[in-house]
Amino acid sequence: MSSFNEVIENLSHYHPYDTEFQQAVKEVFDDIQETYESNSKYKEAEVLKVLTEPDRTLRFRVSWLDDQGNVQVNRGWRVQYNNSLGPYKGGLRFHPSVNESVLKFLGFEQCFKNSLTDMQMGGAKGGADFNPKGKSDKEIRNFCHAFMNELFRHIGPHEDVPAGDIGVGEKEVGFLFGQYLKITNTFVGAITGKSPTFGGSCGRKEATGYGVIYFLNEILEQIEEKGEGKKVTISGAGNVALYAAQKAIEMKMKVLTVSDSKGTLYCKEGINEEQLESIKKAKLEGKQTLEEWCENNNQEYFAGKKPWGVEADILIPCATQNEVNFEDSKEILKYDPMILLEGANMPLTDKALNNIADSDVIYAPGKASNAGGVAVSGLERSQNSTHLNWDLEEVDQKLQDIMKRIHRNCLENIKVDGRKIPYKKGANIYSFNKLADTIVAYGLK
Ligand code: GLU
Numbered sequence: 026m027s028s029f030n031e032v033i034e035n036l037s038h039y040h041p042y043d044t045e046f047q048q049a050v051k052e053v054f055d056d057i058q059e060t061y062e063s064n065s066k067y068k069e070a071e072v073l074k075v076l077t078e079p080d081r082t083l084r085f086r087v088s089w090l091d092d093q094g095n096v097q098v099n100r101g102w103r104v105q106y107n108n109s110l111g112p113y114k115g116g117l118r119f120h121p122s123v124n125e126s127v128l129k130f131l132g133f134e135q136c137f138k139n140s141l142t143d144m145q146m147g148g149a150k151g152g153a154d155f156n157p158k159g160k161s162d163k164e165i166r167n168f169c170h171a172f173m174n175e176l177f178r179h180i181g182p183h184e185d186v187p188a189g190d191i192g193v194g195e196k197e198v199g200f201l202f203g204q205y206l207k208i209t210n211t212f213v214g215a216i217t218g219k220s221p222t223f224g225g226s227c228g229r230k231e232a233t234g235y236g237v238i239y240f241l242n243e244i245l246e247q248i249e250e251k252g253e254g255k256k257v258t259i260s261g262a263g264n265v266a267l268y269a270a271q272k273a274i275e276m277k278m279k280v281l282t283v284s285d286s287k288g289t290l291y292c293k294e295g296i297n298e299e300q301l302e303s304i305k306k307a308k309l310e311g312k313q314t315l316e317e318w319c320e321n322n323n324q325e326y327f328a329g330k331k332p333w334g335v336e337a338d339i340l341i342p343c344a345t346q347n348e349v350n351f352e353d354s355k356e357i358l359k360y361d362p363m364i365l366l367e368g369a370n371m372p373l374t375d376k377a378l379n380n381i382a383d384s385d386v387i388y389a390p391g392k393a394s395n396a397g398g399v400a401v402s403g404l405e406r407s408q409n410s411t412h413l414n415w416d417l418e419e420v421d422q423k424l425q426d427i428m429k430r431i432h433r434n435c436l437e438n439i440k441v442d443g444r445k446i447p448y449k450k451g452a453n454i455y456s457f458n459k460l461a462d463t464i465v466a467y468g469l470k
Contacts, residue, residue: 026065029058032073039078043126045346048375049133050077056453064461072461075470079106079132082125083179087153089171091164101172103151103179103187106132109463109470111145112183114399114406116190116218118152119168119197127346128152131190134370135399138392140456141431144403149185151176157192169200177205182213182410188402189218191345194264194309195230199223214409217402226405227417228424229398234268235421236397236428237341237368238276243432244364244387248444253277255363256295258332260284261343262308262315265368265395269341271301282332284344285315289332291325300324336360343368351376358384367391387444393435393452400427 027035033054040046061067083103091097102125105113115135118128128150136148155168180187189198198218205215212224219225228235245252257278259266262285270280279295283304292300303322307313319326333340333353340362342349346369349357354377357365365381366389367373373381381388401424408414415423435451438458464470 026068027071027074029054029062029073032077035074036077040126040129043129045126045371046129046133049130049371052371052375052378052449053133053137053453053457056450057457060454060458061461066465067461070461070465070469072464075464076107076133076136076460079104079129080108081105082129084125085175087155087168087171087175089164089167091167092161099153099155099168101151101153101175102128103176103185104128104132104149105179105185106148106150107136107460108147109460109467110136110140111147113149113185114139114146114188114402115149115151116188117193117201118150118190119155119157119192120152121154121156123152123154130346131370134392136460137453137456138396139399140459141393141434141452142396142400142403142427143430143434144400144427146399146403149187150190151187152190152193155192157197162196165197166200169197170204173201173204173208176201177208180205180215182215182406186214186402186406187216188399191263194218195220195225214406217405219405221414224405224409226401226408226420227415228420229401229405230264231268231271232401232424233265233395233398234270234343234368235272236400236424237265237269237343237366237394238272239397239425239428240389240394240432241273241339241364241366242276243429244366244389244446247432247441247446248387250363254279255339256281256337257339257341258282258335258337259341259343259368260289260332260348260372261345261369262304263343264309265398266341266343267301267305267309269343269368270296271298274298274301278339281335281337283315284332286344287314287316288326288328289330289335290315290319291327291332291335293325333357338363340365341368342372344372345369346371347374349373349377351380353377354380357381358386362386364389366394368395370395382449385444387446388449390449390452392456393431393448396431397424397428400424
């Protein structure tokens with residue numbers, strides 16, 4: 026029976042260089058130590074040692090042809106983290122920053138996120154260090170086909186159901202699923218995030234961003250506040266950021282910023298619906314950078330800056346892990362916002378998180394607030410297995426109900442004192458208990 030410290034030593038022993046993975050695990054450990062220490066069954070089943078080691082990590086070479094006919098070689102992975110609560114489920118990320126540590130942290134987070142939804146989904150994550158930026162459609166197709174030539178043998182509707190993430194959208198999922206179908210000749214829900222024309226769910230691409238704002242509405246209701254007129258800053262300019270912005274604008278909030286890796290768009294009056302549609306065209310279809318968009322549309326642009334210097338009530342980081350550092354958090358605490366909720370996975374460094382958690386800012390972790398994406402992926406899986414298609418209204422209603430349920434789940438094990446709502450602790454304990462009880466029930470995992 027391992028003590029808490031032994032588990033931490035074990036983690037450093039097996040994963041010495043995986044800094045992001047260690048960061049994600051320690052963030053959860055801060056909240057679950059008491060429940061682990063006080064439950065002898067959890068100790069007997071070694072649930073912490075089990076949960077800090079992925080079920081398996083698949084690593085493979087991806088060889089593909091570029092437009093000049095040259096062979097290119099990348100590395101691909103699928104971290105099948107834990108399938109106690111259902112078939113492995115989680116996205117694929119194509120980005121040069123992808124490595125084993127990042128995928129293990131994302132797989133670990135995914136287990137906790139999926140547990141919070143109460144749907145039958147285990148946790149996984151995969152991807153490649155392939156950079157889709159600047160590649161032609163033909164090169165992206167070649168890469169996706171080569172990636173699936175290896176991945177297909179490890180996935181399936183009852184085994185592992187990948188989806189999109191950074192660098193993998195509807196287009197890439199189309200190429201991946203097309204190749205899966207060609208190899209297996211089996212039309213099943215082995216991937217989600219497909220186009221609705223071939224088995225995808227309505228509302229999937231909007232789901233993460235909309236879900237973030239539905240979760241925000243739950244927080245606002247809990248503290249008896251209204252969203253209308255609140256100033257919101259958002260980072261990122263992908264699906265999560267822009268659909269969160271769309272829903273926030275619909276709810277009459279003032280969205281002051283979105284950003285990309287090069288800088289921040291700042292709109293003092295709040296971005297309007299028409300402007301947002303045009304930003305979507307520019308960024309989601311890869312037509313313009315934010316800088317170009319600002320130039321063409323007479324908007325302020327802060328080159329090389331993140332949004333966090335702009336005073337706001339509600340902050341929503343939607344770009345990527347560790348995008349908000351300690352210095353940013355100090356800047357943020359100067360104007361003392363009301364809420365910070367995460368659209369991205371682990372967007373705060375550990376130091377930034379400690380700083381925010383010690384303040385009066387209400388903080389919602391991504392595993393709760395951004396779970397709408399994987400939840401609608403879960404709905405896509407249900408539609409695929411029953412051969413039914415639900416319309417947008419039905420999916421959106423289900424998404425709203427799921428975000429309400431996640432919010433309730435977060436509150437189940439914590440004490441709420443006015444505006445002091447430890448969402449992170451609530452999310453971690455709820456998810457951990459479910460995972461741990463299941464591992465105990467299985468006898469051995
Ligand atoms: N990549 C998304 C996430 O971080 C969605 C995964 C999925 O749809 O399976 O949750």
